[in-house]
Amino acid sequence: MNLQRFLASAFPAAHGHWRWLAIVLAAAGCGIMFFVLQALPGRARKALIAAVTFLAGLFYALEFFWPVRRGTDENFLTFAVPTVGNVINVLAAFTLGLGVFSLVRIHSSKIVKLREGWPNSVVLLVSIVVMAVAGLRFEETRFFRSLFRDVLNSFDAAMFATLAFFIISAAYRAFRVKSAEATLLMGAALVVMLGQIPIGQYLTHWIPEKGSFASLLRLDNISNWLLLTVNAPATRAIGFGLGIGGLAIALRLWLSLERGAFFEAKADES
Amino acid sequence: MTHASDRWESAMLIALLSVIVLVTIITAQRGRKYFIRRIPGLNAIDEAVGRATEMGRPLLMVPGLSALGVVGLQALTIFSYIIKTAAKFGNRLIMPCADSALYTVAEEVVRDSYAAAGKPEEYDPNSVYFLSDRQFAFASGVAGTIFREKVAASFLFGDFYAESLIFAEAGQQVGAIQVAGTVSTTQLPFFIASCDYTIIGDEYYAASAYISREPTLLGSLVGQDYCKLLFLLVILLGVLAVSIPKLHMDWFVQWFTLG
Amino acid sequence: MSALSETLQTIDRRYLYATLLIIVIVGLLVEIPLPLAVGPQARGFYDAVEQADPNKIAIVSTLWSASTQGENRPQTRVILEHLMRRKLRFALIAFGDPQSTILAQEIAEDLARAHGYEYGKQWINLGYRADIAGTLKGIVRDLNETLKQDSIRNRPLAQFEVMRGVHNIRDVGLIAEVSASGNYVSWLGLVVGSTDAPFCYAPTSVMAPELYTYIDSGQMKGMLFGIKGAAEYERLLGIRGFTSRAITPVSLALVLLFVLIGLGNYGMYASRKKGGTA
Numbered sequence: 001m002n003l004q005r006f007l008a009s010a011f012p013a014a015h016g017h018w019r020w021l022a023i024v025l026a027a028a029g030c031g032i033m034f035f036v037l038q039a040l041p042g043r044a045r046k047a048l049i050a051a052v053t054f055l056a057g058l059f060y061a062l063e064f065f066w067p068v069r070r071g072t073d074e075n076f077l078t079f080a081v082p083t084v085g086n087v088i089n090v091l092a093a094f095t096l097g098l099g100v101f102s103l104v105r106i107h108s109s110k111i112v113k114l115r116e117g118w119p120n121s122v123v124l125l126v127s128i129v130v131m132a133v134a135g136l137r138f139e140e141t142r143f144f145r146s147l148f149r150d151v152l153n154s155f156d157a158a159m160f161a162t163l164a165f166f167i168i169s170a171a172y173r174a175f176r177v178k179s180a181e182a183t184l185l186m187g188a189a190l191v192v193m194l195g196q197i198p199i200g201q202y203l204t205h206w207i208p209e210k211g212s213f214a215s216l217l218r219l220d221n222i223s224n225w226l227l228l229t230v231n232a233p234a235t236r237a238i239g240f241g242l243g244i245g246g247l248a249i250a251l252r253l254w255l256s257l258e259r260g261a262f263f264e265a266k267a268d269e270s
Numbered sequence: 271m272t273h274a275s276d277r278w279e280s281a282m283l284i285a286l287l288s289v290i291v292l293v294t295i296i297t298a299q300r301g302r303k304y305f306i307r308r309i310p311g312l313n314a315i316d317e318a319v320g321r322a323t324e325m326g327r328p329l330l331m332v333p334g335l336s337a338l339g340v341v342g343l344q345a346l347t348i349f350s351y352i353i354k355t356a357a358k359f360g361n362r363l364i365m366p367c368a369d370s371a372l373y374t375v376a377e378e379v380v381r382d383s384y385a386a387a388g389k390p391e392e393y394d395p396n397s398v399y400f401l402s403d404r405q406f407a408f409a410s411g412v413a414g415t416i417f418r419e420k421v422a423a424s425f426l427f428g429d430f431y432a433e434s435l436i437f438a439e440a441g442q443q444v445g446a447i448q449v450a451g452t453v454s455t456t457q458l459p460f461f462i463a464s465c466d467y468t469i470i471g472d473e474y475y476a477a478s479a480y481i482s483r484e485p486t487l488l489g490s491l492v493g494q495d496y497c498k499l500l501f502l503l504v505i506l507l508g509v510l511a512v513s514i515p516k517l518h519m520d521w522f523v524q525w526f527t528l529g
Numbered sequence: 530m531s532a533l534s535e536t537l538q539t540i541d542r543r544y545l546y547a548t549l550l551i552i553v554i555v556g557l558l559v560e561i562p563l564p565l566a567v568g569p570q571a572r573g574f575y576d577a578v579e580q581a582d583p584n585k586i587a588i589v590s591t592l593w594s595a596s597t598q599g600e601n602r603p604q605t606r607v608i609l610e611h612l613m614r615r616k617l618r619f620a621l622i623a624f625g626d627p628q629s630t631i632l633a634q635e636i637a638e639d640l641a642r643a644h645g646y647e648y649g650k651q652w653i654n655l656g657y658r659a660d661i662a663g664t665l666k667g668i669v670r671d672l673n674e675t676l677k678q679d680s681i682r683n684r685p686l687a688q689f690e691v692m693r694g695v696h697n698i699r700d701v702g703l704i705a706e707v708s709a710s711g712n713y714v715s716w717l718g719l720v721v722g723s724t725d726a727p728f729c730y731a732p733t734s735v736m737a738p739e740l741y742t743y744i745d746s747g748q749m750k751g752m753l754f755g756i757k758g759a760a761e762y763e764r765l766l767g768i769r770g771f772t773s774r775a776i777t778p779v780s781l782a783l784v785l786l787f788v789l790i791g792l793g794n795y796g797m798y799a800s801r802k803k804g805g806t807a
Binding site: 073074078081082084085086088089093148152153154156157159160161164165167168169171172173175176177178186190193194196197198199200201202205209220224227228231232233235236239 | 540542545546549550553561563564565566568569594595596597598599628631632658659660662663664666667669670674675723738739741742744745754757776777779780781782783784785786787789790793794797798
């Protein structure tokens with residue numbers, strides 16, 4: 001029997017009052033699950049988490065490896081990919097609430113106890129409330145657009161702009177000819193930088209861009225060569241390592257082999 | 271490539287790499303000892319903690335913008351090691367977090383690390399706090415902390431983006447000794463320019479394996495190295511195949527050609 | 530001499546910052562007309578848009594926030610400008626940061642007024658999606674079922690004229706992403722192999738070096754290298770906008786960097802020669 005049809009008949013879409021009932025029941029179920037999980041002994045909890053993790057990962061692994069039906073781009077699990085993706089969206093929304101709760105808790109405590117810097121905490125909490133109210137209630141108004149565009153966007157961009165100053169001081173301090181390798185690095189960096197800016201390109205703009213041996217001496221061509229022929233293989237090599245590392249991590253997470261630091265110790269405690 | 275059947279060669283390669291990693295993990299868990307070299311950046315950690323003790327200034331540990339995932343948890347593993355070292359000397363520590371879920375885990379890790387070092391009374395609940403999940407709000411908060419507290423040592427491990435240079439330069443300006451480690455290749459140049467020691471790419475995973483000596487992590491690391499050797503072999507064979515047509519290895523080249 | 534060499538090696542960073550600030554302000558006020566060579570990566574991007582199938586829709590994905598708008602905003606602008614000049618249908622979609630969708634919408638609305646583009650007929654905003662991998666996998670298979678409705682009018686996609694004949698990735702003629710993050714991995718792994726549509730990328734300049742591997746392999750047809758890439762694209766479009774002017778302070782800042790590096794190394798060299806500390 002087709003899995004999609006089976007699930008559609010077992011869990012038909014709810015409408016009207018039935019939909020609200022389904023939401024309430026789901027929320028109640030989550031609450032009960034929460035207390036059940038808390039009550040479970042550590043080892044049982046670990047086993048349950050490992051089982052759920054495995055099943056969740058198995059869905060994507062199976063959907064990827066299972067052969068597709070002839071003439072289509074789908075197998076028996078493909079229909080569920082958007083639905084499972086929606087679950088992830090919902091989980092992401094939950095973490096937003098967690099972050100706001102933590103922030104309010106910490107700064108409220110700071111204000112109540114009048115710890116050093118408490119006026120800044122007042123400003124923070126007021127800003128959170130004002131921005132939230134503006135976004136939820138006054139989204140289409142000039143008030144919100146000003147807060148978003150003129151305040152938030154500007155502050156964000158200004159912080160990013162400070163990087164320019166920090167790069168100047170960092171590069172001035174770091175680019176010293178202390179060894180042959182450092183000289184090579186600095187030389188390559190200077191050539192690449194010059195090749196990217198009009199002032200640098202202007203230095204060799206009189207050389208034909210292509211079609212002659214001399215074009216090899218154009219700064220932008222040398223810069224491009226360095227990026228494509230020297231930088232790209234090195235980046236590719238690092239990419240191989242990180243890609244394999246990512247695969248290893250994914251396997252360890254999926255099969256709950258990831259142990260150490262925290263979760264294993266916690267499970268062993270209880 | 272949404273399904274293995276789009277390109278069976280790639281799918282088989284993924285399966286082969288997975289088997290290699292799993293085999294080494296299993297053999298490590300069953301008692302086989304694997305060697306990994308000492309990561310130079312780890313020596314710097316002890317030096318940094320010692321310096322902070324002499325100066326009587328706090329240590330800063332920043333897990334970057336890492337979410338509650340493997341990179342973030344590996345950062346906490348490294349921080350746990352640092353805390354156990356620092357606790358012996360009574361150093362004050364500061365750990366601002368950008369992810370609320372990671373913050374809750376970090377709190378527990380810090381507390382447990384003090385307990386493991388035999389100094390549970392030294393644990394200060396205010397030392398670990400959630401700052402902001404907005405990139406530059408977090409960056410300005412951490413930079414402000416560095417300047418106000420005049421930290422003696424700064425440890426930057428985890429996922430970093432553009433804010434990495436803000437942390438590193440702020441630490442430079444207060445004269446802190448800085449050790450950084452990240453898998454974000456785009457931020458490595460900034461850390462290398464501004465920090466005293468930088469742990470690059472794979473060394474980040476190796477550092478947590480070296481510190482914890484957990485068989486799973488050691489086995490996984492060795493398995494990854496075997497996979498890289500396999501890639502090296504494929505590249506060498508590919509170079510030969512393309513360079514020497516007489517070898518008639520077009521099928522090999524075709525196997526790895528896109529499109 | 531020894532004092533001078535020491536000073537050159539340890540110039541107070543406040544002087545460095547002040548000098549940079551002055552240079553940037555001067556550079557913004559005084560335009561230096563210098564030739565800007567258009568690189569092969571920007572040209573590749575331009576050609577991909579020029580040759581895009583006019584019967585198919587273009588997807589423009591944005592993954593940036595206000596912090597990187599210095600680079601990503603002009604990139605988004607030139608790409609949309611070119612698409613509208615060619616009268617191509619396009620759909621905006623945002624990942625990574627919910628701000629993306631609002632910022633891209635602003636730019637699109639602004640350009641749409643100038644080009645007579647009507648929302649729903651020639652362009653649409655598919656909104657922000659938190660689940661990148663799931664969304665991209667779904668787009669390959671069935672775009673309408675995955676995305677369901679637009680983000681501005683909250684109506685089913687099938688009701689919009691712009692989405693007529695668009696069912697899945699095979700009905701997409703061009704994929705362009707403007708990004709401050711590494712989302713290209715998801716596109717390359719999940720989408721690019723399933724379509725003939727060219728994939729072009731517009732990252733911030735700090736990310737650009739790591740993308741040359743994909744340019745080399747042909748998986749990316751074109752790239753805009755930060756604000757310089759946007760300026761090159763403006764040159765190709767025959768526009769002389771703010772971005773073309775903004776290249777001047779970028780150039781001057783880098784010249785300042787060269788001068789400072791030179792001074793620092795000269796100080797170190799002079800100090801060593803005198804037997805001082807480096």
